[in-house]
Amino acid sequence: MAHKIANLLNIAEWKLTPYQVLVLSFAGLILVGTLLLMTPLASVTGEGLSFVDALFTATSAVCVTGLTVVNIGTYFSLFGQLVLISLVQVGGLGIMAMTTLMAILIGKRINLKERLLMQEALNQLTVAGVVRLTQYIIKVTLLIEFIGGTFLAIRLYSDLGLKGIYFGYWHAVSSFCNAGFDLFGSITGNFSSAIGYAEDIVVNLIITFLIILGGIGFTVIADVWTNRRFSKFSLHTKVVLFTTLVLIVLGALVIFLLEYDNHGTMANLSWNGKVMASYFQSVTARSAGWNTVDMSNLTDATLFFMIILMFIGASPASTGGGIKTSTACVLVAATWALIRGRSDVELFGRRIPYGIVYKALAVMLISALAVIFVTMMLTITENQEFIRLLFEVISAFSTTGLTTGITTTLTTSGKLWLVFTMFAGRVGPVTLALALALKARKGNLQYPEGKVIIG
Amino acid sequence: MAHKIANLLNIAEWKLTPYQVLVLSFAGLILVGTLLLMTPLASVTGEGLSFVDALFTATSAVCVTGLTVVNIGTYFSLFGQLVLISLVQVGGLGIMAMTTLMAILIGKRINLKERLLMQEALNQLTVAGVVRLTQYIIKVTLLIEFIGGTFLAIRLYSDLGLKGIYFGYWHAVSSFCNAGFDLFGSITGNFSSAIGYAEDIVVNLIITFLIILGGIGFTVIADVWTNRRFSKFSLHTKVVLFTTLVLIVLGALVIFLLEYDNHGTMANLSWNGKVMASYFQSVTARSAGWNTVDMSNLTDATLFFMIILMFIGASPASTGGGIKTSTACVLVAATWALIRGRSDVELFGRRIPYGIVYKALAVMLISALAVIFVTMMLTITENQEFIRLLFEVISAFSTTGLTTGITTTLTTSGKLWLVFTMFAGRVGPVTLALALALKARKGNLQYPEGKVIIG
Numbered sequence: 082m083a084h085k086i087a088n089l090l091n092i093a094e095w096k097l098t099p100y101q102v103l104v105l106s107f108a109g110l111i112l113v114g115t116l117l118l119m120t121p122l123a124s125v126t127g128e129g130l131s132f133v134d135a136l137f138t139a140t141s142a143v144c145v146t147g148l149t150v151v152n153i154g155t156y157f158s159l160f161g162q163l164v165l166i167s168l169v170q171v172g173g174l175g176i177m178a179m180t181t182l183m184a185i186l187i188g189k190r191i192n193l194k195e196r197l198l199m200q201e202a203l204n205q206l207t208v209a210g211v212v213r214l215t216q217y218i219i220k221v222t223l224l225i226e227f228i229g230g231t232f233l234a235i236r237l238y239s240d241l242g243l244k245g246i247y248f249g250y251w252h253a254v255s256s257f258c259n260a261g262f263d264l265f266g267s268i269t270g271n272f273s274s275a276i277g278y279a280e281d282i283v284v285n286l287i288i289t290f291l292i293i294l295g296g297i298g299f300t301v302i303a304d305v306w307t308n309r310r311f312s313k314f315s316l317h318t319k320v321v322l323f324t325t326l327v328l329i330v331l332g333a334l335v336i337f338l339l340e341y342d343n344h345g346t347m348a349n350l351s352w353n354g355k356v357m358a359s360y361f362q363s364v365t366a367r368s369a370g371w372n373t374v375d376m377s378n379l380t381d382a383t384l385f386f387m388i389i390l391m392f393i394g395a396s397p398a399s400t401g402g403g404i405k406t407s408t409a410c411v412l413v414a415a416t417w418a419l420i421r422g423r424s425d426v427e428l429f430g431r432r433i434p435y436g437i438v439y440k441a442l443a444v445m446l447i448s449a450l451a452v453i454f455v456t457m458m459l460t461i462t463e464n465q466e467f468i469r470l471l472f473e474v475i476s477a478f479s480t481t482g483l484t485t486g487i488t489t490t491l492t493t494s495g496k497l498w499l500v501f502t503m504f505a506g507r508v509g510p511v512t513l514a515l516a517l518a519l520k521a522r523k524g525n526l527q528y529p530e531g532k533v534i535i536g
Numbered sequence: 537m538a539h540k541i542a543n544l545l546n547i548a549e550w551k552l553t554p555y556q557v558l559v560l561s562f563a564g565l566i567l568v569g570t571l572l573l574m575t576p577l578a579s580v581t582g583e584g585l586s587f588v589d590a591l592f593t594a595t596s597a598v599c600v601t602g603l604t605v606v607n608i609g610t611y612f613s614l615f616g617q618l619v620l621i622s623l624v625q626v627g628g629l630g631i632m633a634m635t636t637l638m639a640i641l642i643g644k645r646i647n648l649k650e651r652l653l654m655q656e657a658l659n660q661l662t663v664a665g666v667v668r669l670t671q672y673i674i675k676v677t678l679l680i681e682f683i684g685g686t687f688l689a690i691r692l693y694s695d696l697g698l699k700g701i702y703f704g705y706w707h708a709v710s711s712f713c714n715a716g717f718d719l720f721g722s723i724t725g726n727f728s729s730a731i732g733y734a735e736d737i738v739v740n741l742i743i744t745f746l747i748i749l750g751g752i753g754f755t756v757i758a759d760v761w762t763n764r765r766f767s768k769f770s771l772h773t774k775v776v777l778f779t780t781l782v783l784i785v786l787g788a789l790v791i792f793l794l795e796y797d798n799h800g801t802m803a804n805l806s807w808n809g810k811v812m813a814s815y816f817q818s819v820t821a822r823s824a825g826w827n828t829v830d831m832s833n834l835t836d837a838t839l840f841f842m843i844i845l846m847f848i849g850a851s852p853a854s855t856g857g858g859i860k861t862s863t864a865c866v867l868v869a870a871t872w873a874l875i876r877g878r879s880d881v882e883l884f885g886r887r888i889p890y891g892i893v894y895k896a897l898a899v900m901l902i903s904a905l906a907v908i909f910v911t912m913m914l915t916i917t918e919n920q921e922f923i924r925l926l927f928e929v930i931s932a933f934s935t936t937g938l939t940t941g942i943t944t945t946l947t948t949s950g951k952l953w954l955v956f957t958m959f960a961g962r963v964g965p966v967t968l969a970l971a972l973a974l975k976a977r978k979g980n981l982q983y984p985e986g987k988v989i990i991g
């Protein structure tokens with residue numbers, strides 16, 4: 082009981098910071114996954130994947146992105162599929178547990194004015210406390226996946242027999258982890274995702290329910306489960322629930338308006354099907370990466386709109402990626418406050434400290450710069466339309482995994498850039514947010530104020 | 537002497553706020569310009585422009601954008617050309633005088649904590665003071681344009697004879713006002729801009745010198761002229777000079793690397809010509825809009841990079857547009873401060889107040905939202921590559937006027953969207969910045985702090 086979490090992770094001995102641990106454990110997991118996916122055992126044909134393709138697939142799985150260079154459902158053997166979903170489960174759980182732990186620690190006392198070294202904060206938690214939290218997260222995750230998977234298995238059993246049961250649980254894990262991998266390629270054609278189920282309300286609701294739960298963040302789930310009433314929720318929970326709802330509804334509305342008469346996507350669906358597909362794409366664009374319409378036929382306007390949804394992504398301490406709903410909400414609130422001439426940024430009757438607004442600004446700006454840089458690199462190496470490259474890069478960075486279909490056509494350097502982007506997009510904003518809370522220095526001299534003209 | 541500026545602008549009688557005055561005077565000027573350009577007198581053929589095309593051209597001129605649906609040099613008569621350059625001169629001077637006045641007023645005492653109504657601030661300046669300032673700005677502008685124009689006239693006289701003298705002064709005005717209109721279409725082919733002078737070091741230096749002076753802002757020119765030494769400059773001047781230099785050098789380097797072997801643009805130029813063209817495009821991308829290479833042949837990577845340069849734009853209180861160099865610098869400094877774990881944003885030994893960082897955030901975010909919205913609209917109405925539409929919209933919004941060549945092919949609704957964008961991009965960030973300083977309300981109750989998880 083007297084042991085410290087620092088010892089548990091061997092941080093003290095290795096002299097590693099918590100985020101170095103995060104980065105190294107993800108990198109190690111990707112390496113193991115790459116080797117497993119390269120074995121002949123992993124594929125139906127018995128030919129192993131090339132190193133680059135295996136690396137790409139393993140990174141995509143561990144980072145729960147969902148971009149693929151081969152068609153999962155037909156290329157991989159049962160063993161390969163199980164390796165893949167295991168990587169997804171460990172990657173998804175890992176990021177959720179780590180970020181939840183960090184969120185609790187940061188929330189506890191670190192703010193910009195009085196910063197503590199993470200080390201000290203970690204020392205306050207006992208091994209038992211951390212183990213209990215992690216166990217709790219694992220239990221909740223498995224429970225949700227089991228319930229969702231069972232419903233999905235019952236639904237798919239009627240279509241696919243015993244295979245439907247396997248599909249049910251497999252896709253429940255993929256959905257809750259916001260991974261977006263699917264096996265439907267073996268049923269409805271290569272890279273078809275859930276297009277065959279565009280009008281199936283049961284499948285739509287189960288999958289989006291799992292996606293939303295997985296993407297909303299563990300702290301929010303725990304808060305809602307414990308307190309039940311909106312007025313009792315923490316500010317963070319209120320912000321995340323509100324922003325998620327607004328983005329889902331607004332996203333569905335815009336996608337509907339842009340696509341309802343597009344013959345490549347929704348024109349042939351029923352009225353209900355159009356509404357459902359719009360809702361489905363709105364939910365999955367923010368990090369899950371499933372699709373029930375043909376992404377390669379979307380209009381440029383929709384692609385551009387989904388690029389923004391993907392960039393925003395899911396919520397903190399979840400399996401989803403992007404700059405996060407709370408980040409976007411704080412930025413909009415700060416802008417709105419200024420327009421209204423207020424010096425304080427307010428949300429739900431609470432004032433947001435300057436440090437948090439700055440942090441949101443930094444996460445957004447650094448993410449934008451990363452995405453811009455990689456997109457420029459891809460415009461040099463790849464011979465594809467700009468918007469499809471931008472879409473692919475932001476999809477990789479936000480670990481969404483949606484694609485207009487160009488993933489398989491990428492050059493080796495293009496694939497490696499995306500491997501880097503998926504990894505950076507997964508651990509980047511998290512470690513960035515952590516690093517920003519870690520540094521303890523407070524300038525001992527304060528400069529006099531100076532003014533600059535803006536705009 | 538006892539009269540107040542408020543009376544001068546009739547604000548008191550009309551009950552108009554200063555930014556309503558700005559918007560209305562620009563709109564009025566555009567209307568006059570539209571009517572003049574519609575007259576048969578304005579064109580060589582004697583056929584007047586259609587209303588939409590005249591509106592587009594007049595807006596482009598008054599907002600010193602430089603996008604055109606007809607070729608200026610061959611379509612317009614001498615009268616038409618003089619109307620156009622007059623609109624540019626009045627538009628450029630108008631925005632510079634207005635923004636300088638605002639900058640002085642805002643700099644004087646308005647900060648986020650203690651806000652005054654603009655009205656009060658205006659009342660502190662006497663009519664005489666404002667008239668003197670405006671006269672000073674006009675004198676400096678005309679002097680710079682005269683000197684630059686004379687040099688240019690001497691250079692062009694050797695090529696074009698008497699016409700070269702007219703061209704010299706005409707293009708000096710167009711350059712200093714960061715308008716980017718040119719008459720070279722009549723010499724080197726339609727929409728050729730300065731491509732014929734890509735290797736001409738004299739023309740390159742004169743034009744970029746005028747562009748930089750016009751885009752750096754009147755307060756900076758006055759500061760440099762008065763104080764001469766960097767250490768004596770105001771913080772704002774230091775920030776603007778530093779950011780401008782970094783952007784010009786970095787921009788030239790990136791453009792060179794991306795284009796030196798592109799056979800559609802620079803491959804056929806000499807080594808010096810490549811360096812000069814890279815420098816020229818780097819300077820003009822931030823709001824001037826001239827080009828010495830064929831924009832339609834640039835690689836997607838360069839287009840994307842120039843989109844970012846255009847979005848940043850020139851400096852405050854200048855003839856240029858965009859979110860402004862100082863805005864970009866403050867945002868980067870805020871991010872950098874956070875990464876280094878500092879709670880204060882510092883630049884050149886001065887602390888940037890929270891209010892200014894927020895303002896920079898708001899200007900950037902609102903500009904991005906405006907550009908995203910219009911681009912989405914254009915992807916619906918126009919049948920063009922996405923990156924060319926994005927380029928065109930950001931070019932219009934930042935009043936740069938560079939184009940990949942699609943301006944003439946736009947639909948009427950596309951043209952009208954761009955008219956709106958040019959206008960919004962010209963008066964938007966300025967009035968926004970002013971509006972943000974105008975509102976005086978300070979919440980009389982302060983909410984307790986609340987935390988949100990970011991990233």
Ligand SMILES: [K+]
Pocket residue numbers: 145146147259260261368369370480481482
């Ligand atoms: K995903």
Ligand SMILES: [K+]
Pocket residue numbers: 600601602714715716823824825935936937
């Ligand atoms: K311009």
